[in-house]
Amino acid sequence: MxxxxxxxxxxxxxxxxxxxxxxxxxxxxxxxxxxxxLTDATPVSLLAVGAAALLGSLDGLRKGIVRxxxxxxxxxxxxxxxxxxxxxxxxxxxxxxxxxxxxxxLIAAVRMLAQSRNSAGESxxxxxxxxxxxxxxxxxxxxxxxxxxxxWDLRCTLTLAGIGSCAGLLTGMLxxxxxxxxxxxxxxFSNVGxxxxxxxxxxxxxxxxxxxxxxxxxxxxxxxxxxxxFVMAALAGMLLGRVLMPLIPARLLQRIFALVVFAVALFLxxxxxxxxxxxxx
Numbered sequence: 001m002x003x004x005x006x007x008x009x010x011x012x013x014x015x016x017x018x019x020x021x022x023x024x025x026x027x028x029x030x031x032x033x034x035x036x037x038l039t040d041a042t043p044v045s046l047l048a049v050g051a052a053a054l055l056g057s058l059d060g061l062r063k064g065i066v067r068x069x070x071x072x073x074x075x076x077x078x079x080x081x082x083x084x085x086x087x088x089x090x091x092x093x094x095x096x097x098x099x100x101x102x103x104x105x106l107i108a109a110v111r112m113l114a115q116s117r118n119s120a121g122e123s124x125x126x127x128x129x130x131x132x133x134x135x136x137x138x139x140x141x142x143x144x145x146x147x148x149x150x151x152w153d154l155r156c157t158l159t160l161a162g163i164g165s166c167a168g169l170l171t172g173m174l175x176x177x178x179x180x181x182x183x184x185x186x187x188x189f190s191n192v193g194x195x196x197x198x199x200x201x202x203x204x205x206x207x208x209x210x211x212x213x214x215x216x217x218x219x220x221x222x223x224x225x226x227x228x229x230f231v232m233a234a235l236a237g238m239l240l241g242r243v244l245m246p247l248i249p250a251r252l253l254q255r256i257f258a259l260v261v262f263a264v265a266l267f268l269x270x271x272x273x274x275x276x277x278x279x280x281x
Contacts, residue, residue: 004226007033008233009240012052015179015202016241017253024105024180026234028264032271034226038094042175043216044227050209051231052238053179053202059242060199067192067200070141070150070160075207077161078168078178082212085172098272101174105265108180112258141190150190159189164204171208179205 007029014025026049030041060066089097141156143149150156163185167178182201186192192200223231 001226001229004034004229005233008048008230009237011048011230012234012237012239013241013244014237014257015049015052015205015234016056016238017245017248024108024176024261025264027101027175028105028268030230032264032267034230038097039089040227042089043213043221044223044230045175046171046209046213046216047223047227048231048234049176049179050206050213052234053209054206055235055238056242057199057203057206060196060202063199065193065196065199066203067150067196068203069152070186070190071200071203071207073157073160074164074167074182074204075211077164078171078204078208079211081165081168082172082208083215085169085174086212086215088173089175095272097174098268101176102265102268102272104170104174104176105261105268109258109262109265111184112254112261139189139191141192143191150192156190160186163189164208167204168208172212175212178208 011026011029026045027038027041030036030044031038036044057066057071061068140159142151144151163182166185167181170176170181171178179201182204183197186197186201187194190197
């Protein structure tokens with residue numbers, strides 16, 4: 001029980017700090033740390049991540065930093081693809097799913113490390129000029145300087161729908177929440193501030209994960225006592241993460257988290273494909 005509490009709190013805290021981190025590590029924590037099967041871990045992960053994200057998004061709504069229209073669009077697109085992801089998860093071999101999960105983690109880790117190095121290499125006026133240039137030339141979704149709201153056009157709508165669809169597919173298939181995809185994609189294709197991106201990502205995660213959990217419960221999936229303890233601990237961790245977020249340098253957090261994700265992904269690949277090296281407990 002103590003390990004369940006610790007892992008759940010850690011997942012919720014990471015989600016609160018990054019808007020992305022908890023979801024991608026929740027399934028490995030349940031499978032490797034608590035001995036859940038992948039099938040049993042998926043609904044618990046989605047419920048824990050979704051509930052914690054809901055708590056964080058409510059805090060963002062209170063502060064007025066959630067881009068709720070963008071969140072609703074991404075969530076709606078994600079909800080359409082989530083059932084397909086669930087179908088794939090129930091019909092694909094477990095080994096294949098674990099390998100896909102590990103590869104997704106590796107890609108996310110490499111991207112996070114690259115982003116942290118790029119941020120470290122820019123400073124002062126150069127960084128400001130670079131950011132302004134990107135905002136003018138490369139952003140699909142731009143804020144209106146007069147209103148502070150997103151300018152809605154076909155390009156922006158399709159971009160956000162695409163981000164949501166990919167997140168929804170991965171949510172249903174792997175139980176990851178999708179924040180690790182939403183945060184960097186939203187950052188890449190919009191000029192919304194980072195705090196707004198994280199808060200908006202949390203709202204999307206809450207809505208998409210919630211729809212996936214409801215669908216699973218309707219189809220007879222049940223969550224045991226250990227799963228509920230993990231969920232409650234994740235909620236407490238989310239509150240802790242929101243308190244700690246202003247105190248921890250974002251670049252340091254990003255690098256540490258990327259290294260953890262990379263290590264866990266390698267562990268999953270070895271455990272799945274070379275079990276004689278790292279046998280299950």
